[in-house]
Amino acid sequence: MDLPVIDLAPYLSSSIGEKTGGDEDGTGGLGELCREVSRILRETGALLVKDPRCTVEDNDRFLDMMEKYFERPSEFKRLQERPNLHYQVGVTPEGVEIPRSLVDEEMQGKLRAMPKEFQPSIPMGPDPKWRYMWRVGPRPSNTHFQELNSEPVIPEGFPEWKDTMDSWGHKMISAIEVVAEMAAIGFGLPKDAFTSLMKQGPHLLAPTGSDLRCHGQEGTVFAGYHYDLNFLTIHGRSRFPGLNIWLRNGQKVEVKVPVGCLLIQTGKQIEWLTAGDCIAGMHEVVVTSRTIDAIKLASEQNRSLWRVSSTLFAHIASDAVLKPLGHFAESPLASKYPPICAGEFVEEELAVINLKGNGES
Secondary structure, eight states: OOOOEEEOHHHHTSOHHHHHTTOGGGOHHHHHHHHHHHHHHHHHSEEEEEOTTSOHHHHHHHHHHHHHHHTSOHHHHGGGBOGGGTTOSEEEOTTOOOOHHHHOHHHHHHHHHSOGGGOOOOOSSSOOOEEEEEEOSOOOSSOSOGGGGOOOOOOTTOTTHHHHHHHHHHHHHHHHHHHHHHHHHHTTSOTTTTHHHHTTOOOEEOOEEEETTTSOSTTOEEEEEEOOSSSEEEEOOOSSOOEEEEOTTSOEEEOOOOTTOEEEEEOHHHHHHTTTSSOOOEEEEEOOHHHHHHHHHHHHTTOOOEEEEOEEEEOOOTTSEEOOOGGGGGSTTGGGSOOEEHHHHHHHHHHHTTOSSTTOO
């Protein structure tokens, strides 16, 4: 199954918000496009978009720099490690992140109940991938969650680092904000229902680096079956395939991101805000036969064998309250999503996957 691609250009060139204020009745084709965005997010947990502001050249510039960084020795990369800040800035070494499917007994029960052909690959331990966390956008001057809003870490020897990270990060956040507006209209909420809660959120550009020279065997699990704890996640196209997602009906799908497109996935915070009408999408990253083919081609062309994903986690602001919005508050499932401060929710989730408190004395 190929996910449909939503072109954001018609929405970007319109004044839909001024015309409707979030009322979908008078928007014609644009209203239909917004309903399509919310439908796809609800049914698949994933959405492919084309944003004219995010170019192939932007993505390549970012991937080139991150490949260069991840190729540096482990001792160099560990200088950017900040376990005392829950790894929410700087580098997270391989072997630290624990897939939720490894520690969540309820999730393990659901996995065993899946049809064999839809079951995820079972990880043997922590993820063998590196990750770099880079904050994007302004942070609040006063917050109860300072460690989730810390200053960035810049590695030595990369003069282009800040400009490249900020440029690509801001462009992807802009794409997320448009999708968040369109989804809100499609869900029958005010246009700014989601984006108003995202202001000064702890958004993180969080590229992963997986060494395919060391871990390039078919079946290797780089990111075990999990959901994302944030609001929406966005990725540029990786140079190596391997991402599998699960649709709401339980079907497992290998994602193919067309050149020039971005992939958006639903996180736990949008599930909270919609009382489960839109659920957090499950996914994994595994070395597949298509990954092996891409490794062979890269080797022949003398290109980097680090698989970089240009992942960005868009969050609800730490001090904002997560609770079902608008008509979702009347849902029979609303009681499963009690009000909770977004920062508190994030800290609880990080503790489960081994990223809270590591290295603290």
